[in-house]
Amino acid sequence: MIIGPLFEDKPIPIVVRPKNPEEKSVAALQNYVMEHYEELEKIRLEKGAILFRGFDVKTAQDFEDVAVKVHPKLVEIFVGLNNRKRRGKYVFTSTEVPKYVSLSQHAELAYMPNRPSRIFFCCLKAPPLGGETPICDMQKVTEQLRKTHPNVIKKFKTHGLRYHLNYSDPKNRLRHPAEVKTWPEIYGTDDKKKVEESTAKDNIECRWDGNKLTLVTQYPALHTHPDTGVDIWSNTGMAFYPRLYLYEHWKTAMIGGLLYFWIIYFFWVLLEVFIRRPFLSDNKCPLYITYGNGNNIETNDMKAVSDAVWDHIVIFKWQEGDILFLDNNRVSHGRNPFLGGREIIVSLGLPEEQDRKNK
Numbered sequence: 001m002i003i004g005p006l007f008e009d010k011p012i013p014i015v016v017r018p019k020n021p022e023e024k025s026v027a028a029l030q031n032y033v034m035e036h037y038e039e040l041e042k043i044r045l046e047k048g049a050i051l052f053r054g055f056d057v058k059t060a061q062d063f064e065d066v067a068v069k070v071h072p073k074l075v076e077i078f079v080g081l082n083n084r085k086r087r088g089k090y091v092f093t094s095t096e097v098p099k100y101v102s103l104s105q106h107a108e109l110a111y112m113p114n115r116p117s118r119i120f121f122c123c124l125k126a127p128p129l130g131g132e133t134p135i136c137d138m139q140k141v142t143e144q145l146r147k148t149h150p151n152v153i154k155k156f157k158t159h160g161l162r163y164h165l166n167y168s169d170p171k172n173r174l175r176h177p178a179e180v181k182t183w184p185e186i187y188g189t190d191d192k193k194k195v196e197e198s199t200a201k202d203n204i205e206c207r208w209d210g211n212k213l214t215l216v217t218q219y220p221a222l223h224t225h226p227d228t229g230v231d232i233w234s235n236t237g238m239a240f241y242p243r244l245y246l247y248e249h250w251k252t253a254m255i256g257g258l259l260y261f262w263i264i265y266f267f268w269v270l271l272e273v274f275i276r277r278p279f280l281s282d283n284k285c286p287l288y289i290t291y292g293n294g295n296n297i298e299t300n301d302m303k304a305v306s307d308a309v310w311d312h313i314v315i316f317k318w319q320e321g322d323i324l325f326l327d328n329n330r331v332s333h334g335r336n337p338f339l340g341g342r343e344i345i346v347s348l349g350l351p352e353e354q355d356r357k358n359k
């Protein structure tokens with residue numbers, strides 16, 4: 001196999017490719033991963049992102065066969081609030097957020113009690129336009145922010161983040177595009193008591209307003225990496241901050257340079273200026289965040305974080321058969337808008353608590 005950085009001028013991802021046609025099979029990749037487990041773990045801890053490219057990975061089963069060798073402790077039940085479709089014992093569909101939405105950098109499920117330790121993506125169908133999964137080394141972002149905006153980091157570290165997920169009345173057909181599912185679809189029931197029982201197990205607070213539901217959770221903004229002990233900006237804050245959406249779409253267009261991204265950006269400008277802001281306050285958006293003490297986060301503070309993130313973001317085009325392996329406690333991911341068909345599937349490493357118990 002050949003191992004090295006994907007880009008000469010960027011530290012992540014480290015790419016593993018077959019050296020010759022005999023090394024292209026899934027079995028050969030599995031063997032390689034088993035024989036080099038420690039080496040790959042070292043790369044995960046030092047860099048946080050590995051891309052397996054050029055192998056004969058064609059199905060969800062191929063992907064799962066490789067992922068379980070890279071990390072044998074994978075999640076069997078997807079506990080997020082999106083009800084992902086199952087594609088294998090440990091494999092699920094990726095986000096169902098509409099294709100014209102740019103998803104900001106986030107750590108997977110950092111607003112839930114069971115944040116996964118690792119995340120795997122596999123590209124079964126690459127979109128003809130856009131649809132990349134940009135990644136970012138949040139350890140580098142945190143180091144930069146400590147130097148450039150120490151007060152911003154201090155505020156986030158002191159107060160933490162309070163996440164709000166707002167669900168409209170299920171009977172209401174007009175929903176924000178980010179509200180992918182209604183609460184009865186997520187919990188499989190319209191019985192409020194059952195929803196409360198289910199959320200209580202995960203320490204999620206339920207706030208009802210008639211048939212509208214807000215789920216509230218609270219977590220640190222800086223997460224201590226369980227293996228390295230480093231405090232890292234690793235959360236879902238940017239994706240929960242409505243005032244940042246336009247800025248993020250603009251950055252996506254600036255960096256991505258595609259005309260399509262600019263069209264999407266201007267579409268969001270119109271939507272934001274003429275519909276969202278006049279009719280839907282920030283705290284009523286599907287995803288909303290405050291400091292842990294309930295105070296509003298200043299837009300400039302979140303923009304400072306966003307700027308640092310964009311300084312370190314890495315974007316590459318998906319190739320069919322790619323498997324991307326990320327340390328979810330260090331390297332964040334997002335999603336660019338796209339056109340055409342796109343099939344990305346995911347697997348998650350068990351949450352840290354369970355992971356440690358099994359060690």
Ligand SMILES: [Fe+2]
Binds near residue numbers: 095106107108333
């Ligand atoms: Fe995600």
